[in-house]
Amino acid sequence: MRASDKAYQALLEDIVDGTLAPGTALAEVEQAERLGVSRTPLREALSQLRKDGLIQQTRGRGLTVTDVSLDDIVELYELRQPLEQQAAKLAANRGDIQVFAQLAEEFQNADRLIEGGDAGIKAYYNLNERLDKAIEEAISSAYLVSALKSLHLHLARIRRLSRRDPQRLKAAAIETLVIIEAIVDRNPELAASATQVHMQQSLRNALEAARSREVTQRVS
Amino acid sequence: MRASDKAYQALLEDIVDGTLAPGTALAEVEQAERLGVSRTPLREALSQLRKDGLIQQTRGRGLTVTDVSLDDIVELYELRQPLEQQAAKLAANRGDIQVFAQLAEEFQNADRLIEGGDAGIKAYYNLNERLDKAIEEAISSAYLVSALKSLHLHLARIRRLSRRDPQRLKAAAIETLVIIEAIVDRNPELAASATQVHMQQSLRNALEAARSREVTQRVS
């Protein structure tokens, strides 16, 4: 593995999981030393992350990890909504029915996973990832897939802010199941509508979680 | 201006306008010398272009300019369609009516521009760019704007392949005018529908142009 890729992956993880909090300044020498690479590959990683929109040049402080405000969440969903909708439509048109039928079955048992403690939650997230992957494969449009990947990067960051509310997760699982079943039924319109519903609920939840988190932070 | 930015811009232009044709291998030393920068900033530029999807790592030949096949055009429109639709919707919700009313007026006179030779065509393209800019400003969502920008990069490449058919340009101007008027009327649904129509026609035209071009190339 190239040093620049290694640096990129490491920084990406640190930013997504919050180790490098929003606003953190990233000095080149400091990060290079921390990650055990020289400045050259590190700079390449940084420039990638800038393209991803995860870091930005802030006047006076060099590169800093971008912030995630409530407005950002809304704005992100203004991109997410049309992208996922299109993805669902295309998957309904072209997806491998076998694959999605299998996923549907697993989502029917999502409740059990969600109630299964940390390991279960992890398994549930894993299931979601497999769904994303299946959709990406079904789409076949490299451009759309690439846009989705970039989107999911930012979503992962937001998700970390949301508290894990089992009630919400169960509801989300049901919403997702409707989408998958629409795909299995080769019903693009239904898949699109179900996606819109899911997006709406997901946004509402993300905002609530972020708001309550803001309050928590203010109090503590 | 930084050398890496300069290299990026130069390569970007060369790729979009076809100077660097699809499939061209980009050797680092060669390009660095051509552009008058050292390998370090050049590599940064290359890694950006790779993120943009304009160049790719092809096994055995290093980095090459990505190809634009008929399938690619279809796939690109599978991303373009939802993005532009969303953009139009948001612009209809939030856009500065003054700005779009002004643009509408100018688009009403598009015929004159299109018939006005190369200078007129250029002015018409310029007008389109101003529309794109106005929409981007109206949107305010950084994520969507960024996705649109990336999209327009690839579109510019395709547009180069299309022959400039005045008939098609006039039709496109009318389609666009409908979208703008919907924005002025604060009618998101109409803006979305008009955009879908425009996308459909635009895709059809792009495919036809690319197909006839393919034939031309085979014959010559």
Place this chain on the structure above:
DNA sequence: TCAGCCCCCAGTGTATACAAAACTAATAAC
């Protein structure tokens, strides 16, 4: 003649040294 292997070299990947720019802070002038 053809297959397989090895060597060489072109080209990429990384480290480091050097140049330039920008921020900080201190001092001086108004």
Place this chain on the structure above:
DNA sequence: GTTATTAGTTTTGTATACACTGGGGGCTGA
């Protein structure tokens, strides 16, 4: 007291040298 200017220091940006890898071509042996 405030502001502007400048020197110093830190940090970024660029060039270059070195290391490493992968591929092509040629040579040898069957």
